[in-house]
Amino acid sequence: MRKALIALVLIAGAFLLFRHFQPAIGERLFARAVAANVGRDARDGLPDGLHVALCGAGSPLADPRRAGPCTAVIAGRRLFIVDTGGGSTRRLAEMGLPVGDIEALLLTHFHSDHIDGLGELMTLRWANGGSAAPLPVFGPPGVDTVVQGFNAAYALDRGYRVAHHGADVVPPAGHGAAPSAFAADRPVVVLDAGGLRVTAFPVGHDPVRPAVGYRFDYAGRSAVISGDTAPGGGIAAQAKGADLLVHEALSPAMVGVIEKALRGAGNARAAKIMSDIPDYHTSPEDAARTAAAAKVRMLVLNHVVPPVPLRILEPYFLGGAGERYNERYRGPIVVGADGMVFSLPRGTDSIERSDLL
Ligand SMILES: [Zn+2]
Numbered sequence: 413m414r415k416a417l418i419a420l421v422l423i424a425g426a427f428l429l430f431r432h433f434q435p436a437i438g439e440r441l442f443a444r445a446v447a448a449n450v451g452r453d454a455r456d457g458l459p460d461g462l463h464v465a466l467c468g469a470g471s472p473l474a475d476p477r478r479a480g481p482c483t484a485v486i487a488g489r490r491l492f493i494v495d496t497g498g499g500s501t502r503r504l505a506e507m508g509l510p511v512g513d514i515e516a517l518l519l520t521h522f523h524s525d526h527i528d529g530l531g532e533l534m535t536l537r538w539a540n541g542g543s544a545a546p547l548p549v550f551g552p553p554g555v556d557t558v559v560q561g562f563n564a565a566y567a568l569d570r571g572y573r574v575a576h577h578g579a580d581v582v583p584p585a586g587h588g589a590a591p592s593a594f595a596a597d598r599p600v601v602v603l604d605a606g607g608l609r610v611t612a613f614p615v616g617h618d619p620v621r622p623a624v625g626y627r628f629d630y631a632g633r634s635a636v637i638s639g640d641t642a643p644g645g646g647i648a649a650q651a652k653g654a655d656l657l658v659h660e661a662l663s664p665a666m667v668g669v670i671e672k673a674l675r676g677a678g679n680a681r682a683a684k685i686m687s688d689i690p691d692y693h694t695s696p697e698d699a700a701r702t703a704a705a706a707k708v709r710m711l712v713l714n715h716v717v718p719p720v721p722l723r724i725l726e727p728y729f730l731g732g733a734g735e736r737y738n739e740r741y742r743g744p745i746v747v748g749a750d751g752m753v754f755s756l757p758r759g760t761d762s763i764e765r766s767d768l769l
């Protein structure tokens with residue numbers, strides 16, 4: 413009894429001491445975290461080559477492990493972003509990828525979930541990098557309308573920040589984004605400089621037209637990003653022999669469960685939307701078929717629909733793709749989540765995985 417009493421007094425004393433020193437402990441921890449993160453550049457730890465980092469592996473549906481669609485491609489040290497879904501710019505910062513250094517944004521199509529981060533991306537690139545020119549945005553026809561709309565919406569904010577920080581810190585001419593449209597009815601090289609070639613190619617996402625995917629070739633390595641697409645089309649041909657295929661994926665079985673629940677709850681409108689979406693997306697099984705036809709080394713699934721918040725759900729999400737049937741893909745299949753990095757070092761045929769979150 414007495415021992416228990418002494419233990420209780422000791423615990424209470426330790427707790428009071430901790431409460432007393434909590435601000436000082438917080439001060440130390442915070443200073444340490446700031447020192448570790450200020451000036452951090454995740455590119456410093458990467459070998460020379462081509463790298464693909466998931467800054468948003470999700471969709472319009474809320475998912476704690478996945479921001480809206482965003483894929484970072486790093487060629488040497490050059491940083492490109494494909495699509496800018498909501499929350500993905502903050503994810504880039506969390507991952508230690510310097511937003512101020514982004515060379516260009518490439519849009520696959522203009523569905524809201526792929527462009528709703530543009531205001532944040534162009535503003536933080538400007539504020540962090542002090543860029544003298546707007547963010548170049550490549551996209552199929554329609555990109556001008558989208559970019560001009562964002563520039564107009566953020567014009568007042570530009571004025572506030574220039575007035576507050578000064579034109580030498582945030583050059584007015586560097587604010588916003590500058591659209592650059594390319595033909596989307598056939599494969600077209602949109603960027604070819606410094607050993608990096610970026611090719612856009614049409615994909616099938618009807619009734620959304622135009623819609624494209626991108627292939628990056630650098631240092632003898634290659635990565636293909638499908639964008640939103642129904643199965644088939646030209647992706648297997650464009651991804652032929654690529655090292656990495658980042659392909660969108662939707663589980664029809666899981667979406668069916670949601671649709672049924674919505675109908676049961678009397679929400680026919682949302683149920684109708686759920687029943688519509690599988691026809692312009694690709695199941696994990698069909699993505700695996702494309703990967704097999706293209707003979708890529710690794711398949712990474714992104715634009716994960718519906719949200720897969722727990723890893724334990726991944727085999728269910730993968731469905732037949734997880735079983736590795738002979739006629740399907742024999743290589744590794746990764747269910748993408750934010751922070752994942754796939755490195756393709758120059759002069760090798762290896763794919764190294766790391767995580768920035
Ligand atoms: Zn989408």
Ligand SMILES: [Zn+2]
Pocket residue numbers: 521523617620640
């Ligand atoms: Zn879409």
